[in-house]
Amino acid sequence: MTDIVRIKNNETVKLAQIPRLPFDSFLEQLAPLMGTGNDVLACFIANSPKEQISGDFEMITLIGCRDTKDIAVFRCTLPASYPSLTNRWPQFHLFEREMAEQFGVIPEGHPWLKPVRFHQVWQGDKDVWGRDPKKHPLVGDMDYFQVEGDEIHEVGVGPVHAGVIEPGHFRFQCFGEKVLNLEISLGFQHRDIERLVIGGPHPATGCQMETIAGDTSVGHMLAYSQVMEALGEHKVGRECRDLRIIGLELERLANHVGDFGALAADIGYLPTASYCGRIRGDYLNMTAMICGSRFGRGLVRPGGSLFSIDPDLRSKLKDFLSLTTRYTKGALDLFFKEPSVLGRLEGTGIVKQEDAKALGLTGMAGRACGLDTDSRRNYPSAFAEDEHPLLCGEDGDVFARAYVRRLDVDSATEIIHGKLDKLTSEPAMQEVSPPRADMLAVSMVEGWRGRVTHIALTNEQGKFSRYKVIDPSFFNWSGLAMALRNEQISDFPLCNKSFNLSYCGFDL
Amino acid sequence: MFSIFRERFRQGYRTNPFPKKEPVLSERFRGLPQLNQAKCKSGCHDCEKCCPTGAISRQGDKMVLDLGRCLFCADCKGCPHGAVTFSTDYRLAVNNRDDLHYGGETLALAKALEKKTLALFGRSLKLRQVSAGGCNACEADVNVLGTLVFDLGRFGIQFVASPRHADGLLVTGPVSENMRAALLTTWEATPAPKIVIASGACAITGGPFINSPEINNGLDDILPVDLYVPGCPPSPYTILDGLLRILDKRG
Numbered sequence: 190m191t192d193i194v195r196i197k198n199n200e201t202v203k204l205a206q207i208p209r210l211p212f213d214s215f216l217e218q219l220a221p222l223m224g225t226g227n228d229v230l231a232c233f234i235a236n237s238p239k240e241q242i243s244g245d246f247e248m249i250t251l252i253g254c255r256d257t258k259d260i261a262v263f264r265c266t267l268p269a270s271y272p273s274l275t276n277r278w279p280q281f282h283l284f285e286r287e288m289a290e291q292f293g294v295i296p297e298g299h300p301w302l303k304p305v306r307f308h309q310v311w312q313g314d315k316d317v318w319g320r321d322p323k324k325h326p327l328v329g330d331m332d333y334f335q336v337e338g339d340e341i342h343e344v345g346v347g348p349v350h351a352g353v354i355e356p357g358h359f360r361f362q363c364f365g366e367k368v369l370n371l372e373i374s375l376g377f378q379h380r381d382i383e384r385l386v387i388g389g390p391h392p393a394t395g396c397q398m399e400t401i402a403g404d405t406s407v408g409h410m411l412a413y414s415q416v417m418e419a420l421g422e423h424k425v426g427r428e429c430r431d432l433r434i435i436g437l438e439l440e441r442l443a444n445h446v447g448d449f450g451a452l453a454a455d456i457g458y459l460p461t462a463s464y465c466g467r468i469r470g471d472y473l474n475m476t477a478m479i480c481g482s483r484f485g486r487g488l489v490r491p492g493g494s495l496f497s498i499d500p501d502l503r504s505k506l507k508d509f510l511s512l513t514t515r516y517t518k519g520a521l522d523l524f525f526k527e528p529s530v531l532g533r534l535e536g537t538g539i540v541k542q543e544d545a546k547a548l549g550l551t552g553m554a555g556r557a558c559g560l561d562t563d564s565r566r567n568y569p570s571a572f573a574e575d576e577h578p579l580l581c582g583e584d585g586d587v588f589a590r591a592y593v594r595r596l597d598v599d600s601a602t603e604i605i606h607g608k609l610d611k612l613t614s615e616p617a618m619q620e621v622s623p624p625r626a627d628m629l630a631v632s633m634v635e636g637w638r639g640r641v642t643h644i645a646l647t648n649e650q651g652k653f654s655r656y657k658v659i660d661p662s663f664f665n666w667s668g669l670a671m672a673l674r675n676e677q678i679s680d681f682p683l684c685n686k687s688f689n690l691s692y693c694g695f696d697l
Numbered sequence: 698m699f700s701i702f703r704e705r706f707r708q709g710y711r712t713n714p715f716p717k718k719e720p721v722l723s724e725r726f727r728g729l730p731q732l733n734q735a736k737c738k739s740g741c742h743d744c745e746k747c748c749p750t751g752a753i754s755r756q757g758d759k760m761v762l763d764l765g766r767c768l769f770c771a772d773c774k775g776c777p778h779g780a781v782t783f784s785t786d787y788r789l790a791v792n793n794r795d796d797l798h799y800g801g802e803t804l805a806l807a808k809a810l811e812k813k814t815l816a817l818f819g820r821s822l823k824l825r826q827v828s829a830g831g832c833n834a835c836e837a838d839v840n841v842l843g844t845l846v847f848d849l850g851r852f853g854i855q856f857v858a859s860p861r862h863a864d865g866l867l868v869t870g871p872v873s874e875n876m877r878a879a880l881l882t883t884w885e886a887t888p889a890p891k892i893v894i895a896s897g898a899c900a901i902t903g904g905p906f907i908n909s910p911e912i913n914n915g916l917d918d919i920l921p922v923d924l925y926v927p928g929c930p931p932s933p934y935t936i937l938d939g940l941l942r943i944l945d946k947r948g
Contacts, residue, residue, distance in 0.1 A: 306875075308911060325874055348876065349827060349882075349883050352840075353826040353836055353843075354828065354836065355828045356827075356879065377830075377873065377875045377879070378828075378830050378831070378876070379873055379911055380906045380909055380912055381906075381909045381911040381912075382906075385906070385909055392746075392774065396750070396904075396929075397906065401832065403831070403837065406834065447837075460704060466841075466846075467711050467844050467846050470844065477722075477726060479725070480725060481723055481771060482727070486768075486929070487772060495772050496771070516708060519707055520708070522704075523704050692833070693832050696873075
C-alpha cells in the first residue's frame with residue numbers, strides 16, 4: 190500500500206507526487222480515515238471540463254484529518270459508473286450529485302441522486318437524468334420527495350421570495366402545520382464560475398472570486414489569493430496577514446449583526462431589529478474606510494493588499510469600533526435578556542449533533558451543535574500563529590446558532606482590536622510569481638458562515654486546468670432542511686435566518 | 698421595559714438627513730471615474746486587453762469608459778497608463794444605456810419620469826426586487842435602504858412582496874439562464890404602467906460574469922429599462938439618488 194500524501198492548509202503538492210490509485214485501492218485507503226470525525230473537504234472530477242475524456246475519469250478527494258491537523262490528498266481513477274460512497278459516508282452526498290451533473294458519472298445506489306445546479310453536462314452527451322444533453326435543462330425540473338396521505342399538503346415557495354433576497358425553491362411536505370420534510374432545490378444563481386476560471390487566471394478572475402458570494406467577498410478572495418500565493422511560492426508578511434484578518438473579521442461582524450436584526454424582525458422584536466440593521470452598516474462602513482468598498486472589494490489581492498492603515502486611520506477605526514461595539518452590546522443585551530425572544534429561539538429548529546456530523550456541517554452551524562468545526566483550529570495553515578478558542582453551543586437550535594454568533598461577534602471585535610494595535614508599518618503589495626505548473630493547491634479560510642475552500646489544479650503551462658470552490662453553504666443547506674423536520678412551517682423564516690445561507694455561493 | 702427605553706435613548710436618532718444634506722462617504726470611496734484624456738495616446742489599445750470587463754476602449758481620438766461595465770476596481774488595470782482614477786461622486790444613475798458611455802464630460806444624470814407616470818408614482822412607488830444571478834452584495838445594499846438610516850418609506854418608496862402590488866421591478870444580477878423565466882413571469886405579473894430599474898453592473902451588462910454562457914449579459918435584451926444604476930455593487934446613496942431623480946425629488 191502506498192503512503193498517503195498529506196499537506197497543510199495553504200500548501201501545494203505536485204500532481205505527479207499523488208499516486209493515481211485504482212478506485213478499489215482508494216476505498217481501502219479512505220475507509221480508515223472516515224468515521225473519526227474527519228471532514229470530506231472536497232471530492233471532484235479533476236479532468237479539465239474543456240478536454241475530451243476517453244475512458245475513466247480522474248477523481249480527487251481531500252480529507253481533512255483532525256488528529257494530524259492536515260489534509261490527506263487522494264487521486265483515483267473513476268469509472269463512468271461506480272458504487273456510491275454516500276451510503277457509507279453521507280458527507281459525499283452532494284459531491285457525488287455534483288460530479289454526476291458535471292461529468293455524467295453515475296454513483297450507483299445513491300439515495301438522493303438529483304441535479305444540483307441545473308446546467309448541461311460539461312463533458313460528452315450523457316445526461317444522468319435522461320434529459321436532452323444538447324438543451325439547457327429546465328431549472329427545478331426534478332422528482333421531488335413527496336409524502337402521500339389524505340391530510341398531507343405541499344407548500345412550494347420561490348424562486349422569487351417575498352423579500353429582497355436571492356432566489357431558491359423550497360418544498361414543504363406538511364401535515365397540518367407540521368413540516369414532515371423540506372426539500373431545497375437551488376441553481377437559480379448559477380453563473381458557471383468554475384468553468385469561467387479554466388485556462389486562467391484571466392483578468393476577470395479576481396473580480397469573479399470577489400463575487401462568488403458578495404457577503405463573503407473577503408473570505409473567498411482571501412482563499413483565492415492564498416491559492417495563488419501557494420502556487421507562486423510567495424509568502425506575505427505578518428502585517429499583511431493581519432490587515433486581511435481585520436477585513437475578514439469585519440465581514441464576520443457585519444453579517445452576524447445584520448442577521449441578529451433579521452432574527453429580531455422575524456420574532457417581531459423591533460428594538461434589536463432596527464438597531465442591528467443600522468449597526469451592520471457601521472461595520473460595512475469600517476470596511477469602506479479601509480478599502481473604499483463596503484464589501485471589502487480590493488482589500489485582498491494575491492501578493493498582499495491594495496490598501497494600508499496609517500496611524501490616523503488606525504485611531505479612527507479603533508474609536509469607531511469601540512463606539513459601535515457599545516451599540517452592538519446594547520442591542521444584543523436587549524435581545525438575549527427578553528424572555529419572549531428566548532422563548533422563540535429555544536428548542537426551535539434543532540439539528541441533532543449526529544446529523545450535523547454526518548452531513549459535515551461547517552462553521553457556526555456546526556459549532557451550534559457542539560462540534561468543533563472551526564477550520565482555523567482544525568486545519569491551521571503552515572504560517573498560522575493565532576490561537577482560536579473553541580466557541581460552541583450545545584443544542585443545535587436557533588438559540589444555539591444565535592448564541593454562537595454572539596460569541597463570534599465578541600471574538601471578532603477582540604481580534605480586530607488586537608490586530609490594529611499591532612499594525613506598525615504599511616503592508617505592501619508584492620508581485621507574485623506566476624503559478625507553477627502541474628500542481629495542486631488548497632486554501633481554507635474560516636469565513637463568517639464557515640469553511641471556505643478553494644482548490645486549484647494547474648496544467649503544464651501553469652494555467653488552471655480545474656478550479657474548485659466550496660462555499661460553507663454547500664454543506665449547510667442540508668442542515669437547514671434537517672432543522673425543519675417536525676417543526677412548524679411558521680418557524681421556517683426564523684430557522685432560515687439563523688443559518689442565513691448563501692444561494693450564489695452554493696450555485697457558483 | 699425600562700431597559701428598552703433606556704437603550705432607545707442611548708442608540709439615538711439615526712436617520713440620515715439625505716437628500717437635504719450630502720452624505721459623508723469614505724475618503725477611499727470609488728465613485729464617478731475621472732478620465733485623463735491627455736494620457737490616452739493614439740495607436741494604444743492596451744485598455745482593450747486589460748480591463749477585466751472590457752469597460753474601456755479608445756473610440757476615435759478619445760477614451761470612452763462604459764460605466765455599465767465598470768466594476769470600479771481598486772486596482773483599475775483598465776488603462777495601464779493610469780488615465781483612469783476615481784472621484785468620490787456617488788451620483789451615477791442615468792435613464793439611457795447610451796448615457797453610460799462616458800468620456801469625461803458631465804454625466805447625463807437620470808431625469809424625472811414622464812408627466813403621466815410621475816403623476817401616478819411620484820408620491821407612492823412600490824417596487825418588487827428580483828435577484829437574477831446576483832452575488833447578494835447588490836441585494837444587501839438595496840436592503841439597507843429599508844433601515845432607519847435611509848428610511849426609504851419617507852420618500853413614498855417601498856419594496857413589496859408581490860409583483861401584483863408593484864409599480865415596477867428593481868433587478869439585480871446578470872440574469873442567469875436559470876432565472877430568466879422567473880424574471881419574465883414576475884414582470885408579466887406586474888400591472889402596467891410599470892418601470893424597470895437595472896441596479897448594478899451585472900444587471901446592466903453581466904458585470905464580472907460578462908459573456909458567461911450561463912448568463913444573459915444583463916437586462917437589455919430582456920426588458921425595457923427606465924433607470925440604470927452603475928456600480929459593483931452601487932452604493933445605497935447611488936441607488937437612492939437615482940430613485941429620487943426619477944421621482945423628481947432631487948431638483
